[in-house]
Amino acid sequence: MALSHDPLWPRGGDWPAFDASADAVLLGVPTWRTSLSATGAHATPAAVREALRRYSPTLMGPPIVDLNEVLRIADAGDVHEPDGDEGVARATARVAELSAASRLLIALGGDNSLTYPVALGAGATGLITIDAHFDLRDGVSNGSPVRRLVEDAPTGTAIDPRRIVQIGIADFANSAAYAQRAADWGIRVITLDEVRRRGVADVVAEAVEVAGAGDAPRIHFDIDVDACDRAATPGCPASVPGGFAADELRALVRGIAADPRVVSADIAEVDATADDEDGRTVRLAALCVLELLAALAGRA
Numbered sequence: 387m388a389l390s391h392d393p394l395w396p397r398g399g400d401w402p403a404f405d406a407s408a409d410a411v412l413l414g415v416p417t418w419r420t421s422l423s424a425t426g427a428h429a430t431p432a433a434v435r436e437a438l439r440r441y442s443p444t445l446m447g448p449p450i451v452d453l454n455e456v457l458r459i460a461d462a463g464d465v466h467e468p469d470g471d472e473g474v475a476r477a478t479a480r481v482a483e484l485s486a487a488s489r490l491l492i493a494l495g496g497d498n499s500l501t502y503p504v505a506l507g508a509g510a511t512g513l514i515t516i517d518a519h520f521d522l523r524d525g526v527s528n529g530s531p532v533r534r535l536v537e538d539a540p541t542g543t544a545i546d547p548r549r550i551v552q553i554g555i556a557d558f559a560n561s562a563a564y565a566q567r568a569a570d571w572g573i574r575v576i577t578l579d580e581v582r583r584r585g586v587a588d589v590v591a592e593a594v595e596v597a598g599a600g601d602a603p604r605i606h607f608d609i610d611v612d613a614c615d616r617a618a619t620p621g622c623p624a625s626v627p628g629g630f631a632a633d634e635l636r637a638l639v640r641g642i643a644a645d646p647r648v649v650s651a652d653i654a655e656v657d658a659t660a661d662d663e664d665g666r667t668v669r670l671a672a673l674c675v676l677e678l679l680a681a682l683a684g685r686a
C-alpha cells in the first residue's frame with residue numbers, strides 16, 4: 387500500500403518495540419488451528435499493523451489529542467505458534483509479562499481461542515465479550531474460550547461466571563443448550579436487541595459494574611467482530627447480516643475500555659485472507675485498536 391508522506395500528518399501504528407514498560411502494548415496472538423470454520427486468522431496481526439498506517443492517531447476532541455503524544459505505545463511482536471498446550475502456555479506467559487508492565491495489553495488475533503490465554507495471562511477476574519456467540523462450547527476451539535476460563539483454568543485463576551457479561555448475543559447464531567448453560571452459570575447476557583433498545587451508554591455502565599465487581603478487579607475485554615453486520619465484516623467467517631454496525635462496535639469499544647478496571651483486550655475472528663478487496667474487516671479491527679487507545683488516553 388503506497389501512502390503519501392506528510393510530516394504534519396502522523397500515522398497510527400509503527401510503534402516502537404516493547405522495552406521494559408508502556409502505557410499500552412500490542413501483541414499478536416495468531417491462533418487459528420482449532421477454528422470451527424476454516425480461517426486464515428493467523429495472517430491478521432500483520433494485516434492490522436499495516437492497516438493502522440491508514441489512520442492518524444489524532445482525536446478531534448475538543449481537545450485535540452495526538453495519542454502518540456499522550457501515551458507510550460509499544461509493539462511486542464507476535465507469540466510464536468500460540469495453538470495447542472505449549473502454545474497456550476507460551477501465550478499466557480508472554481501476556482503475564484507484558485500485562486505486568488503496561489496499563490492496557492491489546493492482543494491481535496487470531497481466532498477467538500486466543501481469549502483463553504490472554505485473559506489468563508492478564509490475571510482477569512472479570513470478562514466482557516462483544517460476540518454474537520456464547521463461546522461456551524465443549525472442547526477446545528474458537529467456540530469455547532469462555533467455558534474454558536470458567537472450567538479449565540488452573541486452580542485460583544478461573545473466572546467466576548457471575549463476573550462475565552456477554553454483549554451482542556444474536557438469534558440464529560447459538561443453540562438452546564449453550565444459552566441454558568449461560569443462564570445456569572449466572573452469566574449476564576445482553577443480546578443485540580437489548581443493546582439497541584437500551585443504547586450503548588446504559589449497557590456499558592452495567593457491563594463494567596458486573597465484570598468489575600469484587601476485590602482488586604481486572605477485566606479482560608474480548609472483541610469478536612462476528613457480532614457485526616456481515617456487510618461491515620466480510621472477512622469474518624461467522625458474522626451475520628443484521629449485526630452491529632461499525633459505529634456501534636466502535637462506541638461499545640471506546641465506552642468499555644474507558645473503565646480503568648479493563649487491563650487487557652483482544653480482537654478476534656478477523657480472517658485477513660478472506661477480507662474483501664477493500665480490506666474493510668481488517669480496517670475495522672485497526673480502528674478498534676485506535677478506539678482502545680483513545681479510551682485509555684481519556685481515562686481519569
Ligand SMILES: N=CN[C@@H](CCC(=O)O)C(=O)O
Nearest residue numbers: 422423498519521528529624
Ligand atoms: N467466537 C466464535 N464462535 C463461533 C465460531 C463459529 C465458527 O468458527 O464458525 C461459535 O461458537 O459458533
